[in-house]
Amino acid sequence: MSAKPKAVQKPALAHLFWWFMFSQGGLFAAVLLPVHIVVQGILGPLGIVPVVDRHYDTWISILGNPIVKLYLLVLISLPFFHFAHRLRYLLVDLGVPAAKTVPAQAGFYGAAVVVTLLTIYVLFTTAPISLG
Amino acid sequence: MAEKRITVRATRFDPAKDSEPRLQSYDIPFSDDSMVVLDALNYIKSHVDGSLSYRWSCRMGICGSCGMTVNGTPKLTCSAFLRDYWPGSITITPLNNFPIVRDLVVDMEDFMEKLKSIKPWIIRKQEMPLGAGEHRQTMEQIDDFRQFSQCINCMLCYAACPVYGLDDKFLGPAAIALARRYNLDSRDQGTKERLPVIAHSDGVWECSFVGECSVVCPKGVDPAKAIQQTKLDTSVRFILPYGNRE
Amino acid sequence: MSAETETSSRVATRTYKPAMPAGWWLRKGHYFWYMVREFTALPLALWLLWLLYEIQRAGRGPSGYYPPSSTPFVVFSVICLLFALYHSITFLRLAGVILHFKVMDKPVPSGLVVASQFGAWLVASIVIGAVLIGFGR
Amino acid sequence: MDFESYDVLVVGGGLAGIRAAIAVVETNPSLKVGMVSKVYPMRSHTVSAEGGAAAVLRPEDSYETHAYDTIKGSDYLADQDVVEAFVREAPIEVIQMEHWGCPWSRDPDGKISVRPFGGMTTWRTCFAADKTGFHMLHTVFQTSLKYPQIHRHDEAFVTKLLVEDGRCVGVVAIDMRSGRFDAITAKAVILATGGMGRVYAFTTNGNICTGDGMALAYRAGVGLKDMEMVQFHPTGLPFTGILITEAVRGEGGYLTNKDGERFLKRYVPNKMELGPRDIISRAMITEFEAGRGFEGPHGKYMHLDVRHLGEAVIDRKLPFMRELGREFVGIDIVHDPIPVRPVMHYMMGGVDANISGATPVSGLYAAGECANVGLNGGNRLGSNSLSECLVFGAATGRAAADYVSSAKAVSANPIEGMLKDETKRIEMDYLEKKSGEERIGAIREDMQLSMDAGAGVFRTREGLENLTKQLGKLRDRFGRIKIEDSSRTFNTELMSVLELDYMLEVAEVITYSALAREESRGAHARRDFPERDDEKFLKHTIAFRTDEISPRLEYRDVRITNFKPQARAY
Ligand SMILES: Cc1cc2nc3c(=O)[nH]c(=O)nc-3n(C[C@H](O)[C@H](O)[C@H](O)COP(=O)(O)OP(=O)(O)OC[C@H]3O[C@@H](n4cnc5c(N)ncnc54)[C@H](O)[C@@H]3O)c2cc1C
Ligand code: SF4
Ligand code: F3S
Ligand code: FES
Numbered sequence A: 001m002s003a004k005p006k007a008v009q010k011p012a013l014a015h016l017f018w019w020f021m022f023s024q025g026g027l028f029a030a031v032l033l034p035v036h037i038v039v040q041g042i043l044g045p046l047g048i049v050p051v052v053d054r055h056y057d058t059w060i061s062i063l064g065n066p067i068v069k070l071y072l073l074v075l076i077s078l079p080f081f082h083f084a085h086r087l088r089y090l091l092v093d094l095g096v097p098a099a100k101t102v103p104a105q106a107g108f109y110g111a112a113v114v115v116t117l118l119t120i121y122v123l124f125t126t127a128p129i130s131l132g
Numbered sequence B: 001m002a003e004k005r006i007t008v009r010a011t012r013f014d015p016a017k018d019s020e021p022r023l024q025s026y027d028i029p030f031s032d033d034s035m036v037v038l039d040a041l042n043y044i045k046s047h048v049d050g051s052l053s054y055r056w057s058c059r060m061g062i063c064g065s066c067g068m069t070v071n072g073t074p075k076l077t078c079s080a081f082l083r084d085y086w087p088g089s090i091t092i093t094p095l096n097n098f099p100i101v102r103d104l105v106v107d108m109e110d111f112m113e114k115l116k117s118i119k120p121w122i123i124r125k126q127e128m129p130l131g132a133g134e135h136r137q138t139m140e141q142i143d144d145f146r147q148f149s150q151c152i153n154c155m156l157c158y159a160a161c162p163v164y165g166l167d168d169k170f171l172g173p174a175a176i177a178l179a180r181r182y183n184l185d186s187r188d189q190g191t192k193e194r195l196p197v198i199a200h201s202d203g204v205w206e207c208s209f210v211g212e213c214s215v216v217c218p219k220g221v222d223p224a225k226a227i228q229q230t231k232l233d234t235s236v237r238f239i240l241p242y243g244n245r246e
Numbered sequence C: 001m002s003a004e005t006e007t008s009s010r011v012a013t014r015t016y017k018p019a020m021p022a023g024w025w026l027r028k029g030h031y032f033w034y035m036v037r038e039f040t041a042l043p044l045a046l047w048l049l050w051l052l053y054e055i056q057r058a059g060r061g062p063s064g065y066y067p068p069s070s071t072p073f074v075v076f077s078v079i080c081l082l083f084a085l086y087h088s089i090t091f092l093r094l095a096g097v098i099l100h101f102k103v104m105d106k107p108v109p110s111g112l113v114v115a116s117q118f119g120a121w122l123v124a125s126i127v128i129g130a131v132l133i134g135f136g137r
Numbered sequence D: 001m002d003f004e005s006y007d008v009l010v011v012g013g014g015l016a017g018i019r020a021a022i023a024v025v026e027t028n029p030s031l032k033v034g035m036v037s038k039v040y041p042m043r044s045h046t047v048s049a050e051g052g053a054a055a056v057l058r059p060e061d062s063y064e065t066h067a068y069d070t071i072k073g074s075d076y077l078a079d080q081d082v083v084e085a086f087v088r089e090a091p092i093e094v095i096q097m098e099h100w101g102c103p104w105s106r107d108p109d110g111k112i113s114v115r116p117f118g119g120m121t122t123w124r125t126c127f128a129a130d131k132t133g134f135h136m137l138h139t140v141f142q143t144s145l146k147y148p149q150i151h152r153h154d155e156a157f158v159t160k161l162l163v164e165d166g167r168c169v170g171v172v173a174i175d176m177r178s179g180r181f182d183a184i185t186a187k188a189v190i191l192a193t194g195g196m197g198r199v200y201a202f203t204t205n206g207n208i209c210t211g212d213g214m215a216l217a218y219r220a221g222v223g224l225k226d227m228e229m230v231q232f233h234p235t236g237l238p239f240t241g242i243l244i245t246e247a248v249r250g251e252g253g254y255l256t257n258k259d260g261e262r263f264l265k266r267y268v269p270n271k272m273e274l275g276p277r278d279i280i281s282r283a284m285i286t287e288f289e290a291g292r293g294f295e296g297p298h299g300k301y302m303h304l305d306v307r308h309l310g311e312a313v314i315d316r317k318l319p320f321m322r323e324l325g326r327e328f329v330g331i332d333i334v335h336d337p338i339p340v341r342p343v344m345h346y347m348m349g350g351v352d353a354n355i356s357g358a359t360p361v362s363g364l365y366a367a368g369e370c371a372n373v374g375l376n377g378g379n380r381l382g383s384n385s386l387s388e389c390l391v392f393g394a395a396t397g398r399a400a401a402d403y404v405s406s407a408k409a410v411s412a413n414p415i416e417g418m419l420k421d422e423t424k425r426i427e428m429d430y431l432e433k434k435s436g437e438e439r440i441g442a443i444r445e446d447m448q449l450s451m452d453a454g455a456g457v458f459r460t461r462e463g464l465e466n467l468t469k470q471l472g473k474l475r476d477r478f479g480r481i482k483i484e485d486s487s488r489t490f491n492t493e494l495m496s497v498l499e500l501d502y503m504l505e506v507a508e509v510i511t512y513s514a515l516a517r518e519e520s521r522g523a524h525a526r527r528d529f530p531e532r533d534d535e536k537f538l539k540h541t542i543a544f545r546t547d548e549i550s551p552r553l554e555y556r557d558v559r560i561t562n563f564k565p566q567a568r569a570y
Helices: A012-045 A055-065 A064-095 A103-127 B037-048 B110-118 B139-150 B156-160 B164-167 B173-183 B191-198 B213-218 B223-239 C029-039 C039-058 C070-098 C109-134 D015-027 D063-073 D081-097 D132-144 D212-219 D277-289 D306-316 D318-329 D384-406 D412-431 D440-454 D462-481 D492-516
Strands: B005-012 B022-029 B067-070 B073-076 B090-093 B101-102 D004-011 D033-037 D150-154 D156-164 D167-175 D180-191 D230-236 D255-256 D295-298 D301-303 D338-347 D348-351 D364-366 D539-544 D552-557
Touching: A012 A064, A012 A103, A012 B223, A012 C039, A012 C109, A055 A103, A055 C039, A064 A103, A064 B164, A064 C029, A103 B223, A103 C039, B005 B037, B037 B090, B037 D440, B037 D492, B067 B156, B073 B156, B073 B213, B090 D255, B101 D338, B110 B173, B139 D212, B156 B173, B156 B213, B173 B191, B173 B223, B191 B223, B213 B223, B213 C029, B223 C070, C029 C039, C029 C070, C039 C070, C039 D539, C070 C109, D004 D167, D004 D384, D015 D033, D015 D132, D015 D150, D015 D384, D033 D156, D033 D180, D063 D081, D081 D132, D081 D384, D132 D230, D132 D384, D156 D180, D156 D212, D156 D295, D156 D492, D167 D412, D180 D212, D180 D384, D212 D348, D212 D364, D212 D492, D230 D277, D277 D301, D277 D338, D306 D318, D318 D338, D338 D412, D364 D384, D412 D492, D440 D462, D440 D492, D462 D492, D492 D539, D492 D552
Parallel strands: B005 B090, D004 D033, D004 D180, D033 D150, D180 D364
Antiparallel strands: B005 B022, B067 B073, B067 B090, D156 D167, D167 D180, D230 D338, D255 D301, D295 D301, D301 D338, D539 D552
């Protein structure tokens, strides 16, 4: 029997990092997202309660708050690391092993990075920072 | 009273003769309410067809050799009662996700290699001499790893894990649970040595937390928990600045 | 044969390995719900992209700003909400499996961990809801 | 032709075998060790041991009392020098297991806990909840993985010992996966093949416990010692024979008859439930005969009651028993008594070996349940066996390591011929055999039922003589055996037929040895000779194979050192 030499194994730090981002993103999505959908996606549009994004002035003024900006950055960008990971593995589960390759990883996690950058850009450009 | 009978279908495969597995049907007496699926197989082997091959030994759910797929679910056949299936029939196939050697016997060499790779033994920087007696360990410290030490290597979890089914390079539930068993043992100092295998790209990260491994585990090991905890501990260890201490 | 590298000897024989069928996740309820859980990522991503768009539109000035109120949008949100709730419930419940701490040398029971997760969710929802509604008019 | 060749070859991957393999490489790390097992090592029947392993660990305990308890338990048939060496080594081995990671249950101060056990005067049984064997086996097996010198042949079935010039030089084994016959050679061979419970119908032993090593040695000309000493455990679950550990009684469980009476007061008044196994098993049968047992669909039984211990104690100390009750009987032992009856459990006898495991054939060693080093005599005390596997597994490994450092290498010449002959024998007799009408299952079942009836808890001349006749008939039927499976791949039917062959041989030795021992001692209870007879039978029976079905019996004096035989009362 021929002994196959085993490659020296080492921790996959990239996997570790992306998993960590995945788990944090999942947590933020779980805790924060439903209430946004309920209020901004259902109650607001149906006119059941007043909601801050229903009017330009309330919306723009709250968007100027730096804490709100930071919050929105977390709310939007972190979950995308979660989504990227899940969708990549969804493809694997559906029989697309190519989703495991490095290019696929670059594509999916790259997309999450792009969304992050986009979010930063949007938050910077929409409302000037104001503390009032 | 008419004798109760039950229909058992079992996978047959002889690599020398068959190009692929087929099912063979047997109609056997269900004579005692205490009969388990393994008893049905033993009846067939003793009285109907001596060539049916499968593994078993302890018939008390501890040796881990009798795992098969019963009506689609991985089971220890010595602990699965016929009365739970009767009057329906049962279909016994080999454990999923493993190469079939013969009939209901699968090839588990892959696991044996993986088991060895996680260094399932106590690793210490400095061995304590025997004369110094035992390491002190409290029951509370045992509680930390007890659950993960209950694994009987029955392979039901591997058969239930689609990630392993899709790609058998994945280290898999039981091996990781056992690695965690040692990592959490107060006597062990080998966490760092096991990291390269556990945190390897074929290690914990491949698990997408399907969780079926823990559902089918007959010993309550909860390998899904072991894996997710390992992911968290490992990533915290590397990402947070204070995480990398011993 | 060298004893240094291999510690067991098996003779290779022909084996049969059935391929995993593409529809494996339809074989069992548990697998199916797992796939649903993974799939939640898609609707949630879409909804967040919408939110980003909503913010971006605010930058176009008051005249270009029309808050959404169409029925299709509400329907879209309701669907997303169902997935979001499924994501939240599964994710926060699983946290009870993962998180493990000790308080005074006693492990915190996972039921308590889960309860505190759900509690945090509730509190966060109330606070955020209050802000979103409270600053509206 | 090329053979796999080792310095030491261990046959058996149970506790004794693995302990021996590790001892070899720890004694001399340059030695190459082979380990053959017909199942993956962690499947070995050690895995089902529940109760614990005995060792003197407490200051209030002493080697003398452990030795005395063991010798008295053996009904003075133990070799006392062996016992004295055993009790000194056992604590070291238990600590060694601890260092290897065995999750022993602990006292609040973090030291290894002990529990009371039958026949032991003090608390000295270490345990890992009630899965002691499981934890010990997985611990040594996993530890063995760190030694690259130990090379395993998993699922390889040994069919013959290779003996050349009175020296054992290896084995012939069938690789079950490929069906290939291999000669595996070694300068020394250690047999650690475990028990033979499957010779009986109602047994705690697993399917693999078929006495292979005993029969292998017997065929190689080694004597089998004290084979009439078959232990019946008082508490097996009716129907399956699954064991309810003695630890249940150790932790305070009661045995009651159908009148709700703790009947042991009539038999072992001073020890009650903590009496030795042979006496309690006999007491139960006597009660059954007096009509005081429960009647169930699977025969008579008694109640083993732990309800008064409470859920907390049961879950901490006996969780597996609760699991077994739930899984296999459908009861919760917290609320229901457990139905139990005596069940064949352990073979005190075995391959004749000395204190370091050496048999009279040079290069051949034996350890564990398949061996008889003289420790257990007429009745093994519960929890001495796991310790025995450790102590004598290690001793044997060390002795073999020493032996091979001066032993000649094995020459390939005659081996080739022996391998050819053995291959031919099995192919002609079984694999390629066309005729035959007797089913393996039918012969096996008849053998098992005959053994239960004729060589059970109580024996008589008439019953044993009848049994010899039946065994003779079974031998004839075995000659007309029918094999349906001609495949080379994982042919479990071939394994079964080889095992049946071994078991018939073991059954014959048990029966003839029992017939000749005209006294009652330990587990061997003759209704026609109810007294112990030290005059004639303070001796080991040694059975040698002959061309007939009956063995040639020899007797050897028991070695007595400090403990003069006395009446055995508890
Ligand atoms: C249910 C039960 C509970 C018990 N509880 C206790 C207890 O609490 N305390 C105690 O001290 N003792 C207990 N015992 C007894 C004790 O467990 C056994 O005596 C001991 O484990 C035997 O170990 P072993 O290593 O000799 O054999 P085993 O563990 O039986 O191993 C035998 C090995 O030999 C191999 N083998 C056999 N034949 C062949 C062949 N032909 N070719 C290749 N390989 C072969 C097998 O594959 C196996 O690996 C219990 C026994 C039983 C059955
Ligand atoms: S983790 Fe459970 S299912 Fe998996 S091998 Fe171990 S005991 Fe079996
Ligand atoms: S089923 Fe598989 S994906 Fe993970 S949680 Fe269990 S190992
Ligand atoms: S036969 Fe041992 S686990 Fe089923």
